[in-house]
Amino acid sequence: MRSITRLALAALCLAGTGLATAASFDCAKAGNATEKAICADPGLSRQDEALAALYLRQLETPDAGQWAAFLRRDQRDWIAVRNRECKGDTQCLKQDYERRIAFLGQPLLPWTGRYVQGQCPQDGRFLDVTPGDGGALDVEIYVCPDPRGNMLLQARDVLDAGRRMKVPDGGRCTRTFQFSADRITVADAPDCTSSLAGTYVRDPRRSPFKRE
Known part of the structure; x- marks a missing residue:
């Protein structure tokens, strides 16, 4: 052998x-x-x-x-x-x-992960990122502590040269995702009626592929 x-x-x-x-x-x-x-x-x-x-x-x-x-x-x-x-x-x-x-x-694989805002799993929100088709990323935001309930957002798009993703979220609302090492910062446009803004930090102990 x-x-x-x-x-x-x-x-x-x-x-x-x-x-x-x-x-x-x-x-x-x-x-x-x-x-x-x-x-x-x-x-x-x-x-x-x-x-x-x-x-x-x-x-x-x-x-x-x-x-x-x-x-x-x-x-x-x-x-x-x-x-x-x-x-x-x-x-x-x-x-x-x-x-x-x-x-x-997949070239965008290093962005994969679960990014947490708050004290998950006790409270707060988390953002799951997984590779999608055609060079895009899938992003989903949930309310803690339920890892698959209370979804707040689901979208797919590509990153631009500045590692940004602009996601339409109904009506005139657009949310901007800024990617950096271990962090994703979400900014809401003025027309968004609910806020998902803030910084989400990667938790290497948790996976976007599991109910945990």
């Missing part, structure tokens, strides 16, 4: 001890059905190495604040689900790797 690449080894080291089964491991130490299936299939092994390269590239995104901390946590969660759901099923693993590689390859 092909030995671990230097790039994959670097990704494994950066991921920390909590990612012992992260992308591109030593097949001589394969310890579960998933790892053994990856080592036994050349196509899966290549996917594993491609994912390692993308993962490392995303970890090294400059000026991204707590993005790396969030990504490490998200990668641990993905590995756990991969091992639990696919086990040694080669076809399941290949499909899962295809989805994960597509996810990690």
